[in-house]
Amino acid sequence: MTTTPVTSPFSRKETSAHPVVHRQPRNRVFKDLPLSDLVRTLSVLSVAALPAPLLSAIIGFVRRHSSAIVSSRILSWPIRRTFYKAFCVGESKSEIAANIATLRSRGINGVVLSFAREAKLDGNETNSTSAKEDAGLKSWVASNIETIAQVSSSDYIAVKFTGAGAKAVQAMQNFKYTDSSKIDGLKALKEGMFEVCEFAKQRGVKVMVDAESSLHQPAIDYLTLEAMAKYNTDGSALVFNTYQMYLKASLDKLKSHLNIASSKGYTMGIKLVRGAYIYVEPDRAGIIQDTKPDTDNAYDSAVDLLLRGTHTTAAQPWTAEVMLATHNTQSVDTAMSLFRSRPTGKQPVQKLVFAQLMGMADEISMKLASEIKSMDGAVNAGDVSVYKYSVWGSLEDCLLYMLRRAEENQDAAARSRITAGLMLSEIGNRMTFWR
Incomplete structure (x- = not known):
């Protein structure tokens, strides 16, 4: 699907990669x-x-x-x-709580939090058959549960499946939708994911599954949709999947997943990003958008599709909660305009969340916070919000994260x-x- 100047509010006159503020x-x-x-x-x-x-x-x-x-x-x-x-x-619970409280005092609604330390692997996990026997997976589950304990209800945690140990990563790489034995290979990882989701549900914390390279993404999509079908059935989204719009197939995949959610009767949790794995994709020429403007257009088309409630061949209407994780000013401004101008009544996108990395694009986050504060009942409280994505852990834990971010x-x-x-x-x- 593509947008046109007649039907879409998106209009990118600049072809430069330089953002406009x-x-x-x-x-x-x-x-x-x-x-x-x-x-x-x-x-x-x-x-x-x-x-x-x-x-x-x-x-x-x-x-x-x-x-x-x-x-x-x-x-x-x-x-x-x-x-x-x-x-x-931060590192300690009190430090994390104080810094999150500071963010909230500035109008930021909360955090998307990830544990910086990666799971430790050992040589005994390749023969394990369940989450309880897999040392790397146990460490991953424990770190995610510990992260949930650091935040409040209405916050998010970010889950990265490739941190779950060597056996889990191998099972993801071997995964095929059409092979039942390959699906069974993800049983332990699915078991661990559901354990994390159960604890998150008890705490009122949402689970944001990060996108990764296309080598692992089919398994990630399968596991996340399975979790959505179990935990997103009460009219809201506990579990979110991430869609990287620099991939040519992402818009069609998003439409397909909306149809699946509609047919199974659960609320989609959707995080849209432009993408962070472009330099490690095995077949960049075949799967990556040809130009940066193509990626922008795909992102805009996805936002337009979601906030206008257009598309889909689904027999039943779909519902979703959407997080737009972007540092692009034009995408933010247009999405906010679309959301505020929606007609009254039930809409397919129930909640819209904007997110930026902690330490980056603060002018966008602060501007959004100010705009949301000034809405004066134009939309229901909580329907639109702004979050910061961050990590927690010791300086040693976080140093490698900071280097990757740089x-x-x-x-x-x-x-x-x-x-x-x-x-x-x-x-x-x-x-x-x-x-």
Whole structure:
């Protein structure tokens, strides 16, 4: 499905990859941030804006010497005070709770939280037959349950299936819809996933399943749809699947999954992203959108489909809760406009959530928070909200996450410059005493 200038509000005149932020001098999006937060973020962005070869060299050095850096007070202190505080929500339960409370005080509704530490593998798991016998899977289940315990009801946790151990990863790679034995190979992982979902249901926490490479995605889709069919049956979504719109097949897959949810009578949980695995796909030419504008168009078409309630060959209407995880200003603005202009009455998308990474695109998050606050009953409370995606764990746990995040976002220099410019403008406003 594609949109047209006649029927769609999306219109991308710019072909550049540079995002557009509409500056509003009188509406200072960072006016509620403490000066210390502004200075810290600017210091982080100054590193992110370094030339790519230099940044890659720094990332490689830190990765090779991560243990020594973490164990050194002199070296670890500045990292903890800058990058860790910018991208990670904390280590102890009290620290995590305090930082989430700070986010909420600024209008952010909550967090999508992931545990930074990856599951530890051992050589005994390849012969296991259940979640209770699989050491890597047990560690994965325990870490997700521990993450659920760190957040409040209405928050989300982010689940990454490839963290579940070597046996689980191998079963995912071997998976085929048409082979019952390959489906049976996922039994232990499905058992572990349901254990996580049960605890999440008790706590009122939603489970966001991250998308991964296309090598593992068919198994992830199968497991997530199975969990939705079990846990999304009360008119709301507990479990969410992620759709990476840089993949050519994602829009059709989304439509197919909406039809499945409609036929089985459960609410779809949908997270839309442009995608983070583009550099590791085995067949980029065959499965990746040909250009960045093609990815933007696919993302826009998916948003248009969901918020207008169009499409589908389903016999019954579908319902969904949607998270738009994006740092693209135009996508955010148009989605909000579509959501606010919907006709009254029951709509297929019951809740719309926007999400940005903690430490990135704060101008978008703060602008959304302000706009949601000013709606004054235009939509029901809780129908639209804004969240931050973050990780928790020790400095050592989070260091590798921060390095991966830096690598993934080396091409986000334009976004970093925009954020830095707005923050410098805010600091300038505070220092100009006559304003």
